[in-house]
Amino acid sequence: MPEHRTSGWLLARRACTTAAIVTGHLIAALPHLGTRGGRARLAHRAPRLLTALGPFFVKAGQLVSTRRDLLPAHVCDALAELADDVRPPSRADVARTLAEAGLADAFAEFEWEPVACGSIASVHRARLADGTEVAVKVQRHGIRPVLEADLRLALLGARAGRVLPSMRDLPAEEMIGQLGGAVLHQLDFIAERDSLLLLRANLADHTDLRIPAPVDGLCGPQVLTMEFVSDLGRFRPLGMTMERRREVVRDVLRAVYRMLFVDGLVHCDLHPGNLCLDGKGRVVVLDAGFVVRLPDAVRRSFAGFFLNMAQGNGPKCADIVLESAARLPENLDREAFRTAVTELVDEAFGALSKDFELGAFAPRLFQLQRDHGVFAASEFAFPLLSLLVLEGMIKEFDSEVDFQAEAVPVLMASFAKDVQVDAERRTDAEHSQDRA
Template sequence: MRESGRTRRLLGLGARTGGALIRTRLGGQADWRALGEALFEGLSELKGPAMKLAQIMSQWDDLLPPDLAEELARLQRQAEPMPWADIRHTLVEQYGELDARFREIEQRPFASASMGQVHRAVTHDGETLVLKVQYPGLAEVLESDLAQVRRLMRLGRWFKVPQARLDALFEELAVSLRGELDYHAEAEALARYRARYAHLDRLVIPEPLPEFSGPRVLAMRYVAGTPLRELEEADHELRQQVAVTLADWLTEELFTHGELHADPHAGNFAADEAGRLVIYDLGAVIPVPEARLTAMMHLLEATLEGDAMAMDAALLELGGRQGQGAPLSLYRESAEAVSPLFQPGEQDFGDVRVHRRLRELSPKVWAAMDRLQPPADTLLLSRTLNGHYWNLVRLGARLDMHARTRALLPSAPA
């Protein structure tokens, strides 16, 4: 689709969304299911920034109408693939004659995402690879798409999302998408993570293959696995093993190496036949400066102590909190909602009472966002950790977070 056609399509979807919002404001009824279906169909075809934004929005199930959130969530797992002819064109640009390099390439993608899709391939030596192929022309239209997405995001104010939050979300989205186009950086991240976490025998990271990779194709050895989203009905022991590995890896990422995998949607993780955690995508890895991590641990410690004034001071340390800050009662409610997960002993991440309370609290936090004003990088870090939290919820994890965090808090003995 040419750039002008993409722009018209995006504006049309925005107009339809705006119309639904206006009807609800005027006391009418919007067909959120129909709107969600239209957005799913349109964004599945367009790919790119708008699809990525919708995937992020689908996680806001505490704010969006349920029918709309449910349809947008399909973009995480059922997005329509790009036609094979378009993908083949990119592969031919990379490899030349495909039959000379591969015995077989599956035309149906192994996975489809916002910026590219993954196809299995078999070399003439019989080795199975996966080829992550960037959508044709996406790099050329990215900035134009981002400009249209910024306009669409103004509709977030109808959901009472503060402008500061929308601006920060846009900057986060733009930086993330520009980074996801850099397959060389992702190949380097795969190699770095494989070396760094080689001692974690329950963690698997696919090996990048430079001899088959290029600017728009990233090749990796194929690692079979059951997607995390399909493990909810699996054996409890398997789910617990995967959850513990995920928690161990995230802790080491943050507190030893100062980095974090920043695309936590469930499709990026799986369990192999040995019950090991597989991480498929490292297109979004963010640095976490020590000063930022220390400030966040100050906030966690103040939260666990129920000290509203110390929580406010920690937000100032993080670089947020404007004017008079949030009401102290909101800090206290936040502490009461979070603290149960950090009580001594194993805590059940599947306990619906905990996330129900967090969901009930979320609109109040968002309403105070104009006064809290967390920096954009903190918002990305917070959203990422929230995504990993929900992965642990999906697994029904039982973890002793008190023991895991006790030595990491600022007041812990040296």
């Protein structure tokens, strides 16, 4: 949630600006209302509207574009076109942020022209006194109060939207609260540094996976200094042998499955800009700003869902979805929902494992959830949806990859670990009772 220090004048200014932009887009959209294909045209206006509204709405739109469990596919497809198409910050603003972080003189060389630029931060190439090349992520100066003000306005808009019949059953405030929390969390570069360190430790045995290390003493709430990867390329299989392609696919999948099912610390933003290859063909994972820590119960539920799906146990999959949901309608027909999910899982289980596609399965599951008013918890939805983004990239390397077969060994290791942990807890509890 936004902090209370957001000033009244800033909130009023952003409210006026937002109202003017929204009104202009509504007037432009009026001719399309009620026409054939009108809804699709309105959806395609959404990226322009959100871009005009500013960085909070762009980030929120990017995140909500993945929530196919809540919104129609044509809306998500339109929002997926959003990009951080922003001007780089001025040299003065970057210098001011570095000075406020106490890092004005920390670099022997600093390239003011960013190598990457987004709505929240820019990334600059720099060199330390000992010659080490580093990447310096610098938060845009003054961005926090603007994002906090926009979150407040978005929450007010969601409350006002309750009067619309189409919005009445949509948990808009919950969605915006979750999205706003995810956006504001990306402003905490200390948390991102900690996430980088944890991901590096958790995935240390994946030798073909690189995660840039943060540099001690050169990180703060608004500046994150990391090792520089100079030979980054797109995550594409060009020039690779089929054997090497399969090695890359297996390593990525096992790393992601370990995040999901074992460690519960999940990088939820593995799009083509954050998943790259270096000059030696090793996988490089960038930007740990959107990393979600799954509560242990959610991690176990998530693992249980996938294992039961791989085993064709539809009723259990349905029960897990219901148990992990953020909200269930009072009039939910549980048996009808269980039957529908069971039929979907049975159909997927009946296909050859290598032919299973999460991109085909998940939208149908999401549609069932929407039809029955079952709203998934964000901790459950975001990791699942991150797999959807990854699936298309993986299929380009190896169209025959068996997603379920690669998952099962990690799932079994996860359950073995959980059984051991539960046994140790019971033993500790028994010893405590004996001592008492």
